[in-house]
Amino acid sequence: MNNYKKEIDIMVETLKKAGENLMRFFHSGDYEISEKSPNNPVTEADFTTNQIIIDSLYKYFPNDAILSEEISKDLSHEIMDKKRFEASRVWIIDPLDGTKEFVNGIKEFSISVGLVENNKALLGFIYNPALEYFIYGGCYDGLFKNGKPFSLNVENINSIEDIKICVSRTEKNKGLYNFIKNETVEQNMKEIGSVAYKLALVAGGEYNLTVSVKPKNEWDIAAGVALLEASGLVLLDKDYEKIKLNKKDVKSSGLIGGSAKAIEVFKSEYKNFI
Numbered sequence: 001m002n003n004y005k006k007e008i009d010i011m012v013e014t015l016k017k018a019g020e021n022l023m024r025f026f027h028s029g030d031y032e033i034s035e036k037s038p039n040n041p042v043t044e045a046d047f048t049t050n051q052i053i054i055d056s057l058y059k060y061f062p063n064d065a066i067l068s069e070e071i072s073k074d075l076s077h078e079i080m081d082k083k084r085f086e087a088s089r090v091w092i093i094d095p096l097d098g099t100k101e102f103v104n105g106i107k108e109f110s111i112s113v114g115l116v117e118n119n120k121a122l123l124g125f126i127y128n129p130a131l132e133y134f135i136y137g138g139c140y141d142g143l144f145k146n147g148k149p150f151s152l153n154v155e156n157i158n159s160i161e162d163i164k165i166c167v168s169r170t171e172k173n174k175g176l177y178n179f180i181k182n183e184t185v186e187q188n189m190k191e192i193g194s195v196a197y198k199l200a201l202v203a204g205g206e207y208n209l210t211v212s213v214k215p216k217n218e219w220d221i222a223a224g225v226a227l228l229e230a231s232g233l234v235l236l237d238k239d240y241e242k243i244k245l246n247k248k249d250v251k252s253s254g255l256i257g258g259s260a261k262a263i264e265v266f267k268s269e270y271k272n273f274i
Helices: 005-028 044-060 077-084 099-103 169-173 183-187 195-203 218-230 260-269
Strands: 033-037 040-043 065-068 089-097 110-117 120-128 133-138 142-145 148-150 165-168 189-192 209-212 234-237 255-258
Touching (some): 005 120, 005 133, 040 044, 044 065, 065 077, 089 195, 089 218, 110 195, 120 195, 120 218, 133 218, 142 218, 165 169, 165 195, 169 189, 183 189, 189 195, 195 209, 218 234, 218 255, 234 260
Parallel strands (some): 065 089, 165 189, 165 209
Antiparallel strands (some): 110 120, 120 133, 133 142, 142 148, 209 255
16 A cells, blocks of 8 residues: 555655756756855756746645755745744755756756655655656655556665775765775765765665765755655664654764665775765
8 A cells, every 4th residue: 555645646746846847957957156155056947947846735735844955935944944944844855956967967966855754754755857867766655666556676785896886976076985995895886966866776675785975965865765765775873873753953963874784884894984
């Protein structure tokens, strides 16, 4: 029985529309770019995609709270913070994760939406419309990859050399993974944009592990938490503790996500990687 079939059906259709919106901007290149902070761009595509998702949530789930990276004409961060601690359910949204990749024409960005109920991530939706990679679902309903039921066969990991790791392109370019001296591990490491997209690739079995050194916000990771847990995987912070959601402080420290075995093997080599 699909406990959250309504939520899944509505959000899948919503994100498809949001993805079409993103791709119109991506292909045309006709959009305004500003900076929320140094090296942190935001575009017209972020805001219009955000509005598509919020309008859908207002229509179908008016009693639920919303936490989004971006604000809208009627939803400020102050209003979000007030409502999300009053409601039992909160939708956590990043309408465009990987804006730098989007602006630079790199097809490594995603839309990320997670449903959190009583601080537990129940559903996740991560969609990369440029590469048509869409994974969604949760622990109660199972996972779907591009519309088809999906279950992960976790690979047998015996050593650090067995692990395929995806990491942040920005962090890699800054030399933040120079603590890894193993040549095989470096060869098995792929830098990819968008935190959410990397989590989707791990949940979908394309990589065994993702590691990020710098702090991340809840809108980057909420959907990924649900997807990883539905795949029998886990997302931990820099202290190797499970990440909590819908906190007052939306930032979590660096993260590591994958199977318990892959994390154990990585930890044995690089316990203090952050």
